[in-house]
Amino acid sequence: MxxxxxxxxxxxxxxxxxxxxxxxxxxxxxxxxxxxxxxxxxxxxxxxxxxxxxxxxxxxxxxxxxxxxxxxxxxxxxxxxxxxxxxxxxxxxxxxxxxxxxxxxxxxxxxxPFVPPVPGCEAAGCHVYRTIEDLDAISASARSSRTGTGVVIGGGLLGLEAANALRSLGLTTHVVEFAPRLMPAQVDDAGGQTLRAHITGLGIGVHTDTATERIEADAAGRVARLVFGRHPEGLAGLDADVVVFSAGIRxxxxxxxxxxxxxxxxxxxxxxxxxxxxxxxxxxxxxxxxxxxxxxxxxxxxxxxxxxxxxxxLGGAATFTGADLSTKLKLLGVDVASFGDAFGTTPGALPITFADPVTGVYKKLVLSDDATSVLGGILVGDAGEYGTLRALVGAVGAVPDDPARLILPAGDGAGAGAGVTLPAEAQICSCNNVTQGQICAAISDNGLTDVAGIKGCTNAGTSCGSCVPMLRTILGQQLAAAGIEVSTALCEHFDHSRAELFELVRVRGITTFSQLVAEHGRGRGCEVCRPVVASILASIHNGYILDGERAALQDTNDHMLANMQKDGTYSVIPRLPGGEVTPEALILIGEVARDFRLYTKITGGQRIDLLGARAEDLPKIWKRLTDAGLESGHAYGKSLRTVKSCVGETWCRYGVQDSTTLAIDLELRYRGLRSPHKIKMAVSGCARECAEARSKDVGVIATELGWNLYLGGNGGHRPRHAELFAADLDTETLVRYIDRFLMFYVRTADRLQRTAPWVEGLDGGLAHVREVIVEDALGICAELDAAMAHHVDTYQDEWKATLADPVALRRFTSFVNAPDTPDPDILHVLDRGQPRPARDGERAALIAGTTLPVVRQPGPHESVAAAAPAPAATPALVLPDPAEITWRSA
Amino acid sequence: MNWTDVCALEDLTPDRGAGALVDGAQVAVFRLSDGPVVAVGNTDPISRANVLCRGLVGSRGARAVVFSPLHKQAFDLVTGECLDAEGVRIPVHPVEVRAGRVLVGPAGTARRIA
Structure with missing residues (x-):
């Protein structure tokens, strides 16, 4: 065809x-x-x-x-x-x-956008709010504003969005609405009053029941004043030079x-x-x-x-027969939701209302005349039950005997609407048309245990996100029904989550695991809680991570300050801030690798990894590295790993900022910070993004004007791009935001939770992070800043501290009763000229091989050339020539 | 019993292990924070690396255990039983503390190195 x-x-x-x-x-x-x-x-x-x-x-x-x-x-x-x-x-x-x-x-x-025919509405400084070009023009007007005042004409949904925009541009903002209340299409008078109280509380002037008679311009043709023809308090007008019309669409x-x-x-x-x-x-x-x-x-x-x-x-017969006009949004930080027959126009409709002027909450539920089904409702100030209530619309018999329970605050903290069973056909995610039944099926068919899994399987909650709390509720109900306990307990020794333990330790000033487990837990601890508590103690108190009792809490990697490999040897990664390395350091690292027979590889984070180090060699290796000024790269820790960078404007013809210097500064600032999981960062010097910053927990990309900050990315098995958090920041603001982001994460994330799922799990996601660390909505920014300042001030190189501590050095042996004897079972063979652990067949040959020549392990200062043959290209899975069996200690 | 004097009691950090050679066998010795000293084979039977002495000590219910540092299986420090893999067991060595010294005896099943 x-x-x-x-x-x-x-x-x-x-x-x-x-x-x-x-x-x-x-x-x-x-x-x-x-x-x-x-x-x-x-x-x-x-x-x-x-x-x-x-x-x-x-x-x-x-x-x-x-x-x-x-x-x-x-x-x-x-x-x-x-x-x-x-x-x-x-x-x-x-x-x-x-x-x-x-x-x-x-x-x-x-x-x-509909612009009402107000005389003067064509003056410069008058705008509409629909396209990116409109927003650019509004920004330009705000920057050149002399009155510092902006007015939005229209107090509907979009008008309040525009008011928020003007406010964020630094203007004193007013909203003028012809109708007697804000959002007249979505909320009733009482809801409008509650909304108005919230919005005036933010310093935005609200003028309802007000008609704009004309707009006056100055000599240059720029809007200067609005003159009212009607105002409930008789106000004659407002001096303003930015006006946004938001009075509906045509x-x-x-x-x-x-x-x-x-x-x-x-x-x-x-x-x-x-x-x-x-x-x-x-x-x-x-x-x-x-x-x-x-x-x-x-x-x-x-x-x-x-x-x-x-x-x-494509030959189908689908039909469009009308749409659900339900709305839920957060305007200027205020929840507003309206659904179904919100105004109770159905004959015989029974409204139930709840209002709390102290907390600024208004709720209305419209029931059918026999009170058995929900027709619609309005929620202002707290729309937590929106998902449940909206899904109940049209479901017959789903209303409990005492319907007021659906909107009254629950005394037991379970939340209003708790315990209501939704029908399978109830639509939970209206953006992607996903029903309760589909979500339940996805949970049971795939054994899902978190909201991220539901998102992945059904797409629910991936667009506007307003149904995410609902998804969490459904998940909890499903798992409970299946007898799966959803516990936030860390492990059998603590009933608390990591975030709760963090607060306990911080608020009660607890400094040891034994005190914490005696007062708030039970048993000896385990591989889960011990490292978590070690990390919490390190995050809060900083200091040497192997001090006293803390030495017994660290998992082997933190205990030995190196990453254990499959054969019990360790990997060594010195810090190379920003990936920068001098020729001298590079030569030294090469010499150390050669002298200790270490497999050498470049990591994905622009570092040099030396693998195959024996426990008893670690202090000798690090002595040489630290003597040359290198320090721990914390590759073994749940902490900052690397800040990757490109060469930036220093060398690159496209670079617009000095990305390498910023990467080095960031790496030195956050090095050693213990966190729920590893943290990776990168800085790119221009939008070409060669440092792959958006795949990091914290990504910074240079712009002509400063730095764009991206948060919450990661690679791994569920890759995710970091999202733009703030644009064109100066370096000081950038660092302040990163400080707070990291500390907020360190305090509240779960064990082994990277930043991406942590942000995803917060109610409000990245917008919530912005409220907390930019707008200081929780009032904790000063505390977060102080905590980071403490970290920066008290940082010390763990390897340097270890080398100076004879007691700490005693752990670096294979045998406490034969400190100089290496583990004889560690067998390495050469491959492509470098050592690797022997495979099973090779081991058998080596261990049985009384006829094999035994090559003495060279001391660190001997020339390796004398002891080892020139490397030959040995393909994998072929037994090495006996002459290449490099060290099996006598 | 052929006891091997491996170290002084104070050489051992509470709730932390140390490797030792006992009559040719690799042994992991642990001093538990509430007093007793125990010893088991140092070889992790799952990875076959000699690493159990570097695992974390803790409890599973009422049993004192060590967790393999490689894949975190728990081993009962008294019976040697692996609590996460059926039928897997590590050798258990007798321990005595005399005059501040830690003495470890041989276990019949311990792997010997020539």
């Missing part, structure tokens, strides 16, 4: 979803897709636009997966808007004058009007249940469409329409 031509007008969120859906399902390659887009960049997350003001870049907001635009049967023409449709010959014409033929046409032109239906398609009374291209317009070859989806007489200004219904059209294009 020859390909058919699909033309999509508009590459916004909905247009892009259509492209994805078609490409995903069009297995028979029926459609060639051409996207004609007005905006200069491919689809981006308009819902998350505000993140642009808190550090996300346009790239971060992009919705287009790498490589998607390279699909051979997809072409996207950016900056080429369609200006006319000729339905008779089925072509569209674009602004540059090109013509494209279509077999099917999809209008996904979206909407424009569908972009001009193309449809131009070619004679039917449009709705209040605008929008009229479509049927299949999203088809009055022309069978033309579809309309998203905010430009009027489905069932209604224009939907939310992305979820738009996505649903895109899926319907993709299905129809």
């Amino acid at each position: 020859s390909a058919r031509s699909l033309v999509v007008v508009g590459h916004g969120m909905v247009g892009h979803r259509l492209c994805e859906a078609v490409r995903e399902r069009d297995a028979g390659q029926v459609w060639d897709v051409t996207v004609l887009a007005e905006e200069p960049r491919p689809a981006y997350d308009r819902v998350g636009l505000s993140a642009y003001f808190t550090g996300s870049t346009a790239d971060d907001l992009s919705l287009v997966a790498a490589g998607f635009l390279d699909h051979p049967r997809l072409r996207v023409r950016l900056g080429e808007p369609v200006v006319a449709v000729d339905r008779a010959v089925r072509t569209v014409r674009t602004a540059p004058g090109h013509t494209y033929r279509y077999d099917a046409l999809v209008l996904a032109t979206g909407s424009v 569908p972009r239906d001009e193309l449809a009007r131009g070619c004679g398609l039917a449009v709705g009374e209040r605008g929008g291209v009229v479509v049927d249940e299949g999203c088809r317009t009055s022309d069978e070859h033309v579809y309309a989806i998203g905010e430009c469409a009027a489905a069932g007489g209604r224009v939907y200004g939310l992305v979820a219904p738009g996505y649903a329409m895109a899926e319907v059209v993709a299905d129809r294009l």
